[in-house]
Amino acid sequence: MVTNRNVCVLGLGYVGLPLACAAAGAGHRVVGLDPDRARVDALRSARSPVEDVEDRDLEKALASGLLSFTDDPGDIGGSDTFVICVPTPLKEKTPDLTMVDAAVDIVGGALRPGGMVILESTTYPGTTEDRVRPRLAEATGLRAPDDYHLVFSPERIDPGNPDYSLKNTPRVIGGLGTAAGDAAAEFYSSFIDHVHRVSGPREAEMAKLLENTYRHVNIALVNEMAIFCEELGIDLWESIGAASTKPFGFAPFTPGPGVGGHCIPVDPSYLSWRVRRLGYPFRFVELAAEINDRMPNYVAARVADLLNDVHKSVGGSQILVLGLAYKRDLGDMRESPAPILIRRLESRGALVRWHDPHVGILEIEDSNAVAVQGELTAEELAAADLVVVHTDHSAYDPEMIVRHGRRVFDTRNLTAGHHAPHVFRL
Template sequence: MQWHDETVGIIGLGYVGLPLAIAFAESGATVVGVDVSQERVQSLKQGCSYLTDVSDEEIASVLGRFHPTTDYSALRECDAVIICVPTPLAKTGEPDISYILSAAEDFRPYLRRGMLVVLESTTYPGTTEELLKPMLEETGLKAGVDFNLAFSPERIDPSNKQWTLKNTPKIVGGLTPECTMRAKALYERVVDDVYPVSSPKVAEMTKLLENTFRAVNIALVNEFAILCRRMGISVWEVIDAASTKPFGFMRFEPGPGIGGHCIPIDPLYLAWKAREFNHEARFIRIADAINRQMPEYVVSLISDALNDHGKPLRGSRILLLGIAYKPEVNDYRESPGLALVELLQRKGSHVCYHDPYVLEVHHNGWVMKSVELTEDELAKSDCVVIVTAHKCYDWGWVVAHSPLVVDTRGVTRKMNAHNVVRL
């Protein structure tokens, strides 16, 4: 099947939906982008981006074919609709699929015969068939007969210039072979390699395996970091040495915790679903516990480092470098930096942060703005903590002008500096 002059609808114009919308528009499709945020929609209509991975020029170049709106009725003429809404964890630790349900409910009146519907939001196996399918079939249209339904997990890695939407293989799993074929044909216009699987559940589970693999291995190397420090061994030197092995080893690095929209959350979706099958995902739970304790471990490092310099944690001025969850992004969801702020403030420290990508943070009822990074700002801080390894930072300059540095990312491991404490 070939898609030529079709209209593609994208629900959710965040880090997944917006690049996808731009890609389809660049391929020549007409794209309707729906988002609940009027602010986002207005920004896009003016050709302005709010994501580091999408430039203003890219948006401006496709505005003739890309139509952002808050109105779901604009989807009624679409040939395909892709759902790319957030799927966070509820405070109880259970999956929060309310955004999927809300998007499906608002879109449902405009579902029509022959339409393809694809869910991209990361979720537990069974969501597409057990929740989305019956909701859409309330229209009287039957999935796999009157309209096509599939799941295709997003594999966006923000700020990654090597692996992009185009050259990262895309997994698609449809309700029927025809559904899979329709979804595969759609994505082939923007992705080089589309890999079909037998069902939506297989596609959903594939995404969870990918991110659980990362979470578990990060937990392993975090545990190594704690053990190596107690044994007086540099974990960074160990990792560098182990990375010389050309087979059987994959490099992972420790840090102050894990953050972002996927790795801290997706494994817990799987652990929650596993209980339905009378299975306790012990490996996932252990890894999650290790990763979640890392901010507290970093606070203990800061406290010990200050103590060695004759200062208490209480009353000390702590400057965090980076609050985004990873380098070169403006996303601070689930960032370990947020936990560090709250833990340090609870201990009585005066905390501030600098991040060139995140000028202001709103979290748990508190607001904090990025300070200007100057020699004086570094010098007057009792401790500077490297949280996010943005490439724009000059680490030699930071170390030279700071009385004390706690490096949680290993970026100073080649420096011989008496004022640096490393994870």
């Protein structure tokens, strides 16, 4: 029989909110803590800021009485299980763990003997044991593994993925000691189908970084191939499709205008930062970052060439950028390459307009680009000298883009199958 826990989830974003809802759905009493007052107010009114959590699910969880939200650390005193899901950004290419530290300090004020502390935020190997453990010991006098359970369990959620959710994505668990692993496995098994135990927090931390470094490096591989395939006159998308028919030994990755989101551009740098402290570089990661970071400039250069081919200069040309988000069907702008691309085009004198049905902002920092509001129209497409498909949102109709765009540069293969002399792909 599963023990119902009193859970505190710290950080109610893409990772913490689905977790809080799922744990409450499994019968645990959950309090979600976030310092963002506006976010807490919205959540209390059953308005979800995260695409993967529907308002109606939030409403149901709130109505059950098992889920509540607060911005006051004084409200988490009755918790026995703390799950930390706060951001782990980079500051000047160095891991910035200030939010993890702040969350650990909050936990330190509430942790009692026999409790459990789980870190889910992505971080470099060693964080749980070498940073969280001593900080909690200092704050509470409690020592893991004897006095409480300390665990690292990476979140692998893929926002917007219709096939894999929190429930059916296997969960990696690395407890400090067997009892911590047992307790965490029991907790997660109450709302996740499969758990996979590893021997300790470091192996779990490394598993997450291996996954994201693998993506980062392979995306860089196809991005570099896209650059030379253009010069070789090869349709790389077709080659990727062909290679993907191999039922073993190949996993497809696709090129794009750059990498974005909280994970892929950030997490591998956590690992390379850690490796550099050993006295040598992690060359794969550094090379991949160099290639991926170059992509927005490469796209801007291709745009210039495509205009040049019809005797136009970038300066003074109207360019419409479709999609700002880093990923299809999400409104998440974190680390999106779109603003870099837009600023690059503007620095060459382009008059940029952009459209994104998912992104709520109206202005891009350091840019005069104009937001096109409402539905994308044929007139808007036809008014541009060139249309750049930056994000392949499913709301975009490729046929309409091909029919009305005067010249189209598609960085995502949205227009696959719509061959036309005025349509070009990355």
